[in-house]
Amino acid sequence: xxxDQKLKLALYWAASCxxxxxxxxxxxxxxxxxxxxADILFWPVAIDTKxxxxxxxxxxxxxxxxxxxxxxxxxxxHMAHLFRKxxxxxxxxxxxxxxxxxxxxxxLNDRQSVFDYVYLESPSVDxxxxxxxxxxxxxxxxxxxxxxxxxxxxxLAQVEDVDYFVPGCPPQAPQIWxxxxxxxxxxxxxxxxxxGANEKTVxxxxxxxxxxxxxxxxxxxxxILPDRVHCLFDQGIICAGPATRGGCxxxxxxxxxxxxxxxxxxxxxxxxxxxxxxxxxxxxxxxTEEEARRIVSEISDPIGTFYRFGLPNxxxxxxxxxxxxxxxx
Amino acid sequence: MNNGEFEPRIIAFLCNWxxxxxxxxxxxxxxxxxxxxxxxxxxxxxxxxPMFILKAFAEGADGVxxxxxxxxxxxxxxxxxxxxxxxxxxxxxxxxQFGIDEGRFHWGWISGAEAPLWAQLARNxxxxxxxxxxxxxxxxxxxxxx
Amino acid sequence: xxxxxxxxxxxxxxxxxxxxxxxxVGNYKVTIRKKPRxxxxxxxxxxxxxxxxxxxxxxxxxxxxxxxxxxxxxVYLPFPQATPQVVLIDxxxxxxxxxxxxxxxxxxxxxxKAIDFEQKEEIIEVQVGTVIIATxxxxxxxxxxxxxxxxxxxxxxxxxxxxxxxxxxxPTGGEVILRNGRHPKRVGIIHCVGSRDEKTNRYCSRxxxxxxxxxxxxxxxxxxxxxxxxxxxxxTPGKGYEEFYDKLLGEGVHFIRGRVADVNDWxxxxxxxxxxxxxxxxxxxxxxxxxxVDMVILSTGLEPQPDAAKVASMFGISRSPDGFFAEAHPxxxxxxxxTDGVFLAGCAQGPRDVPDTVAHAGAAASMALALLGxxxxxxxxxxxxxxxxxxxxxxxxxxxxxxxxxxxDEAKNVARVNDALCKGCGTCVAACPAGAITGKHFTDEQxxxxxxxxxxxxxxxxxxxxxxxxx
Numbered sequence: 001x002x003x004d005q006k007l008k009l010a011l012y013w014a015a016s017c018x019x020x021x022x023x024x025x026x027x028x029x030x031x032x033x034x035x036x037x038a039d040i041l042f043w044p045v046a047i048d049t050k051x052x053x054x055x056x057x058x059x060x061x062x063x064x065x066x067x068x069x070x071x072x073x074x075x076x077x078h079m080a081h082l083f084r085k086x087x088x089x090x091x092x093x094x095x096x097x098x099x100x101x102x103x104x105x106x107x108l109n110d111r112q113s114v115f116d117y118v119y120l121e122s123p124s125v126d127x128x129x130x131x132x133x134x135x136x137x138x139x140x141x142x143x144x145x146x147x148x149x150x151x152x153x154x155x156l157a158q159v160e161d162v163d164y165f166v167p168g169c170p171p172q173a174p175q176i177w178x179x180x181x182x183x184x185x186x187x188x189x190x191x192x193x194x195x196g197a198n199e200k201t202v203x204x205x206x207x208x209x210x211x212x213x214x215x216x217x218x219x220x221x222x223x224i225l226p227d228r229v230h231c232l233f234d235q236g237i238i239c240a241g242p243a244t245r246g247g248c249x250x251x252x253x254x255x256x257x258x259x260x261x262x263x264x265x266x267x268x269x270x271x272x273x274x275x276x277x278x279x280x281x282x283x284x285x286x287x288t289e290e291e292a293r294r295i296v297s298e299i300s301d302p303i304g305t306f307y308r309f310g311l312p313n314x315x316x317x318x319x320x321x322x323x324x325x326x327x328x329x
Numbered sequence: 330m331n332n333g334e335f336e337p338r339i340i341a342f343l344c345n346w347x348x349x350x351x352x353x354x355x356x357x358x359x360x361x362x363x364x365x366x367x368x369x370x371x372x373x374x375x376x377x378x379p380m381f382i383l384k385a386f387a388e389g390a391d392g393v394x395x396x397x398x399x400x401x402x403x404x405x406x407x408x409x410x411x412x413x414x415x416x417x418x419x420x421x422x423x424x425x426q427f428g429i430d431e432g433r434f435h436w437g438w439i440s441g442a443e444a445p446l447w448a449q450l451a452r453n454x455x456x457x458x459x460x461x462x463x464x465x466x467x468x469x470x471x472x473x474x475x
Numbered sequence: 476x477x478x479x480x481x482x483x484x485x486x487x488x489x490x491x492x493x494x495x496x497x498x499x500v501g502n503y504k505v506t507i508r509k510k511p512r513x514x515x516x517x518x519x520x521x522x523x524x525x526x527x528x529x530x531x532x533x534x535x536x537x538x539x540x541x542x543x544x545x546x547x548x549x550v551y552l553p554f555p556q557a558t559p560q561v562v563l564i565d566x567x568x569x570x571x572x573x574x575x576x577x578x579x580x581x582x583x584x585x586x587x588k589a590i591d592f593e594q595k596e597e598i599i600e601v602q603v604g605t606v607i608i609a610t611x612x613x614x615x616x617x618x619x620x621x622x623x624x625x626x627x628x629x630x631x632x633x634x635x636x637x638x639x640x641x642x643x644x645x646p647t648g649g650e651v652i653l654r655n656g657r658h659p660k661r662v663g664i665i666h667c668v669g670s671r672d673e674k675t676n677r678y679c680s681r682x683x684x685x686x687x688x689x690x691x692x693x694x695x696x697x698x699x700x701x702x703x704x705x706x707x708x709x710x711t712p713g714k715g716y717e718e719f720y721d722k723l724l725g726e727g728v729h730f731i732r733g734r735v736a737d738v739n740d741w742x743x744x745x746x747x748x749x750x751x752x753x754x755x756x757x758x759x760x761x762x763x764x765x766x767x768v769d770m771v772i773l774s775t776g777l778e779p780q781p782d783a784a785k786v787a788s789m790f791g792i793s794r795s796p797d798g799f800f801a802e803a804h805p806x807x808x809x810x811x812x813x814t815d816g817v818f819l820a821g822c823a824q825g826p827r828d829v830p831d832t833v834a835h836a837g838a839a840a841s842m843a844l845a846l847l848g849x850x851x852x853x854x855x856x857x858x859x860x861x862x863x864x865x866x867x868x869x870x871x872x873x874x875x876x877x878x879x880x881x882x883x884d885e886a887k888n889v890a891r892v893n894d895a896l897c898k899g900c901g902t903c904v905a906a907c908p909a910g911a912i913t914g915k916h917f918t919d920e921q922x923x924x925x926x927x928x929x930x931x932x933x934x935x936x937x938x939x940x941x942x943x944x945x946x
Contacts, residue, residue, distance in 0.1 A: 108426070201909045203867040204888075212874045233869075242869035243908035266865060269910040270919065274380035277423065279871045279908035281379075281416040287401065289414040296415065302423040315380070315387040320428030321469050328430040329461065338930060367929045371917055372857055375875075376901025384923055388930040402805065406900035407793075407813050407877035416905075 007038040007184060010054070010062045011093075012083060013045065014069030014076035015103045015153065020094040021045045021068075023170035030177055037184055051079075057086045064183055066093040066166075070103045070312065071154040075147035080160045089183075092156040095169035095262050100312025102169070103153050107311050107318030108303065110151040151321060153312050164188065166196040169262035169309060172248050194245070194264070201266050202241035202259050205250040210234065213283035218298045221258060232258045233280075238305055243269070243276035262309045271315045273306035280306075337391040337458040339366045341451075342381060344374045344397035346405040350441035352451075360448035365455045366394070373397065375409025379420045386429060389467045392458035394450070395436040403440060410438070432457050433464060476558040488599070489559065496789055499895045500816030500852055501604045509597040513564040513572070518589035521560035525550050525581035525590060536568050538646070542636045545646035550581050555644045564590075605843040608800060609820040609836065610786060615669030615676070615775040622737040623668065623773055628751055629654040631738060631771045634664075634686060641693045651697050651770075658698045659769035663753050664691055665735045666706040670776030678797050680776030681826040684710040687774045688720055691728045703729045703766055705755055713830065731766070732759050738771050777826040790817050791879040799825045810839040813878055815852065815896055818843050857899030857916045863889045865911035872903040872912060 013021065021043075027034060041062060042049045065087040071077050084090050095101035106114060119125060119132045137144045156162055166179055175196035182188050188195060203210065210231040219236045226232055232239045232253065240261030241253060252259050265272025280299075286292035299305055307314055320329055343349040349370045355362060371377060374397030385393045395417065397410050404410040417436045424434055435454055439446050480487045488509060495506040526548055534546035540554040549568035552560070564572065564581075571577035571592060582590035617625035617633050624631045630653050632640075639645040640652070653659055664687050670680040684706065691702045709730070711720045724730070733755040742748045743765065750767035757764050779798040780786070787794050792812040793801045800819050803811040810818050820836035821827065827835065846852070861872075861881075866889040872881050873890065880896035881903060883889075892903070892912070904914035913919075 199864060201865075201867040201869065203869040203909075210868060210870045212870055214874060231869075242867065242871060246867070266909040266911070268865070268919075269908075270923065271380045271383060273423075274378065274383055275908045275910060277419055278379050278416055279869075279906055281419045282412050282902070282906035283871060283874050284415040286415060287411060289400070289418075292411075292415040293418040296419040297422070299419065299422070301426075302419060303426045306423070315383040316427050316466065317387075317470060319426065328425060328428050329464070340926060340929060369922060369925050369929070371901060371922070373900040373902065376905050376914060376917060378905040378919070380919075381922060381926065384926050385930070388927055389932075390926075390930055406898055406902070409877065409900045409902045412875055412902050412906065 006036075008061065008063040009038040009040050010042040010065040010083065010087065011040065011045075012042065012065065012067050012069070012079060014067065014079065014097065014156075015072035016069030016094070016096045017102070018045065019170040020066075020096075023094070023168075023173060023176060024066075026173035027177060028173070030173075034180065037180070051082075054082060054086055059085055060088045062087040064089045064091060066091050067156055068094040068097050070096040070100050071150070071156065071159050072103055072106075073147040073149050077150075077154075077159050078147075080156055084160045089163045089188075090156075090160065091164045091166060091179075092162045093166050094171055095167060095264070095309050097156040098165045098167050098313070099264055099310040100153050100155050101262070101309050104155075104310070104312040105304070105308070107153050109319075110321060111149050115149070152318050155312050158312070163191050165194045165264075167194060167245060167262070167264040168197070168248060171196055172251070174249075175247055194267070197245040197247035197263055199267055200246050202244050202246045202248070202250050202253070202263070205246045205248075206231075206241055206253045206259075207250065208232065208253060214285040215280075215283050215295070216285045217295065218280075226256060228256055232256075238276075238280055238299070240272075240276055240306075240308075242279055243272055260308050261306075264310060264313075272310045273303070273314055277302065277306045335459060335463055337365050337455055337463075338389060339392040339394060339455060339458060340385040340390045341366050341368045341394035341396065342374070342377050343368055343370055343394075344376075344405075344409075345370055345372045347398035347403065347441050348396035348439045348447060351439050351444045351447040354441070354444035355448045355451075358444060360445060362448045362451040363455045365458075366451045373404065373406045373409035374413040375404075375406065375411075377413065377416075379416055379423070382420055382424075382434065386424075386433075386464065386466050387470070389465065391461070391464045392433045392435070392454060394454060396439050396447075396450070399438040399440055403438075429464065430461055432461055476556070480558045487558070490563065491599075493789070494598075496606070499893050500814075500846070501895070503603045503606060503816065505601050505603055505606075507599045507601065509599060511566075511594040511596050512561065513566070513569075513590065513592055513594050514562055515587075515589045515591050515594070516559060516561050518587040519561040519585075520587065521552070521562070523552065523562065524584045524586075525562060526552070528580045528584035530570060530577055530580055536565070541639045541646045542633070544636060544639055604847050605816045605818065606790065607818045607820050607836075607839050607843055608786070608790065608792075608823050609839075610780055610783075610823045612777040612799075612822040612826065613780050615680075615778050617668055617773045617775050619675065620668060620773075623665065623735070624738040624751070624771070625773060628738065628740060628771070630659075630751060630769060631773065634683070634690060634772055634774045637690055637694075637772050638686075641690070641697065649697070651694050653770055659694075659700050661701045661703070661750075661768040662691075662694050662698075662770045662772060663703045663705065663735075663738075663751075663766060663768040664772045664774060665738075665753070666704065666774045667734070668773040668775045669778070671707060676776055676778065676797065678826070679710065681710070682828045683774040683776060684708075685713070685716060685719075685828065687772075688723055688728075690772060692719075692723055692726065695726060695728065700769075701729070703731060703753075703768065705731050705733060705735045705753065707732070707734060713828070731755060731757050731764070733757050742767075777822060780823075790814065792817055795825070797825070799823065810835060810842055815878075816846065852895055854894055855897065855899035857901070857914060858894050858897040859892045859899070859901065859903050860913050860915065861890050861892055862911050862913060863887065865909050866890055867909055867911070869908065871906055871908060875902050875906045877902070 065083045092098045115132050135148050179196045208231040211234055213234055215236050217236050226235045237258050239258035241259035244261045245263040248263050269275045284292055284295050382393050398404045400410045479485050491507050491509040494508045498504050529548045529550050531548045534548045536547055537543035538545050538547040550562055550564045552562050566572045614635055640647050643649040666687055669675045695702050711717045735753050735755045738751055738753055747767045751771050753766045791814045795801045800823050802809050803813050818839040820839040821832040868888045878896050880893045881890050884891050901914040904912045
């Protein structure tokens with residue numbers, strides 16, 4: 001960023017919930033500082049610039065693009081490519097762009113089964129003519145095209161070259177600010193790094209007292225009242241904290257809710273869900289296979305438990321295509 | 330490929346002291362086994378992370394085997410195999426949710442003295458996976474959206 | 476025991492217990508609490524004058540060594556062959572130690588001024604390289620089987636009690652007598668009390684058949700009584716053991732194969748009046764019998780000491796399902812544990828008789844000495860290592876190590892693997908959810924690359940180093 005020129009910033013949302021936008025607004029009074037430091041060239045939720053304005057920009061005109069949301073449709077992908085072209089630095093901002101996040105759980109289905117349920121089978125749907133969205137529809141005036149809905153949710157890095165990753169669902173405001181400061185000061189680490197998160201896991205920030213673990217029974221959060229002093233995992237509630245990067249301030253365990261793993265896996269861990277699964281199973285208090293099987297079978301939804309945020313970024317990425325949920329090949 | 334017939338690619342994670350020894354002995358004794366099974370040696374099945382199994386499928390394996398010393402008393406490291414029998418049922422459940430047939434994942438125990446059992450497992454499992462057809466997870470990853 | 480006490484290289488600490496041990500093979504620091512005897516060990520010569528002159532004119536407290544069959548005074552010698560031959564004052568029973576009011580005639584009687592009521596407990600710390608655990612066993616508590624009447628009928632004894640009766644230095648000077656002082660005319664010895672039993676201990680206690688035969692022989696010898704042994708199987712391996720059993724058959728000892736169902740004093744016939752009746756199925760002839768006897772002896776089995784769990788935890792060793800300390804391998808490593816430098820000798824590892832204990836203990840001693848003699852410990856190269864930068868103190872790894880090689884460093888708030896104890900199994904490496912533990916020579920990167928290369932199609936390029944690791 002040259003001299004006293006303002007940072008040219010763009011923010012985009014692909015398949016997302018809008019929470020990352022709220023997270024930016026959570027900067028509160030620092031937004032005024034941001035306004036002094038940066039010119040926001042594109043931010044659909046807040047200002048009225050259009051796609052064609054971006055297309056008209058010179059390549060690499062934008063200094064930093066904070067791209068949140070997963071790649072669900074051809075429009076999302078198109079914008080990913082567009083922003084890569086028009087930005088010096090492309091940041092996968094938030095868990096959706098980084099890992100797929102909640103939209104990524106649709107990877108247990110495909111387009112057909114999603115549409116069948118949403119437009120035809122859902123109990124609250126009234127669609128006697130069985131109208132389903134089509135990519136192209138002919139009307140008297142001509143052709144209407146809508147973006148294609150992909151079978152598989154992808155992460156930003158799976159369709160484009162990404163410079164930095166800011167994890168979190170959403171990234172916490174203090175972390176967002178530290179990333180902006182690093183951008184402004186020019187102190188970002190090597191390309192491809194995760195920024196705005198710690199090297200250690202959530203346990204490092206967590207208030208609980210932790211001990212050796214021996215779990216005889218797994219409980220879901222509504223099934224017991226945990227004591228508020230000891231680690232939830234020690235008490236049989238699966239907490240993703242040990243397998244999740246810290247930096248969020250362990251906000252969830254602070255209020256006695258187990259960590260869900262939204263800040264992505266620890267550095268160097270190849271697959272967050274597999275790492276968490278391994279730890280959870282290893283401390284099951286069983287000395288026979290039958291007993292072990294009985295205890296782990298209480299975990300009713302392994303993918304939902306271990307891959308809640310990171311399914312598209314995992315080793316397998318999605319369930320077997322071409323099969324209905326429950327079918328195997 | 331053999332006359333265009335599908336040849337399964339199977340990765341087996343074996344513990345050094347028991348099943349790896351059995352597989353080695355089976356080889357030395359020229360017991361009949363197919364070339365479809367590739368062995369990766371670890372010191373103890375307790376070393377086997379669920380991640381390895383998923384990685385194998387993700388890289389194109391059609392089947393995966395995990396085998397080590399019989400519990401409760403045979404583990405060279407006392408109870409590494411206890412951690413294995415705690416982890417593997419959960420891996421089975423996970424693979425099922427991913428839509429991978431249980432016939433593609435076998436885990437069990439073969440001691441160093443049971444070389445014929447290894448050869449038999451290699452033969453039977455290869456045929457079992459052959460009947461299920463190629464898994465070819467990589468092409469699912471690589472597919473461009475239509 | 477006396478030889479051990481006198482040997483210049485052996486420091487014998489009696490009436491003491493280990494309260495803490497830390498460290499690892501070659502470098503153990505052991506804390507020992509030496510309890511106060513209230514007697515100066517250097518000064519006392521074992522003349523026993525203090526006992527004679529004690530204000531308690533007669534002994535009033537159950538003598539532990541004689542299984543409560545006779546009494547002792549507050550000042551006493553634990554047993555005749557005690558090493559060192561030094562008396563002991565029981566602080567729970569001594570009048571002066573309990574009330575402060577006693578003329579201390581024991582101290583007066585001692586011409587060596589050995590009695591010292593001011594003596595305090597001593598805490599001793601020693602540095603050792605190896606440890607041998609030889610904490611023995613406890614006998615099964617016969618009161619747990621109410622149908623045998625122990626504690627209910629006065630003439631139901633445990634084998635240990637009868638051992639003391641038959642001993643020349645015991646409470647009766649070697650006379651086998653009933654509670655009323657008379658010799659028994661008929662004795663029933665019940666084998667497998669608390670052994671080979673689904674409800675108590677499933678294992679065989681190994682020594683009871685032989686000691687039951689010995690008692691049968693001695694009782695017949697001392698009293699001429701009719702002796703009945705009730706057994707399931709007769710277990711007499713060992714040199715001369717089967718021949719001994721054979722001899723007893725020749726001496727007219729009765730052997731009935733059957734588990735005694737119960738012992739009671741309900742007489743059905745005049746002959747049974749005043750007797751204890753054993754009801755048993757004589758399985759070899761298929762008949763249920765009633766055998767009236769004067770004295771019942773329960774051959775109680777061997778159990779681990781009641782504090783075995785605490786001791787195991789203190790020394791970082793494990794226990795077998797039966798509760799005795801676990802050997803490293805059931806066939807090939809009977810005296811080692813899974814913790815380097817800690818060895819087992821004798822019944823602490825499992826029931827065995829004297830010759831087997833001597834052999835076992837000799838093996839433990841030689842392994843301990845060999846370790847010390849070598850001076851260095853060879854460790855596995857495939858050890859695990861915690862990368863402190865990534866360890867977040869979740870403590871998952873602490874629960875999974877079979878060798879208690881992982882400890883937690885409170886000051887630095889990270890787990891730490893002890894190289895000397897780690898055997899390189901890799902279980903902690905696989906369990907760590909933060910990927911903070913590396914398994915040398917079997918790292919994640921190394922194994923992942925093997926997977927990738929084995930599955931790579933020939934036309935694909937070789938795996939890039941970064942492929943397996945993602946942000």
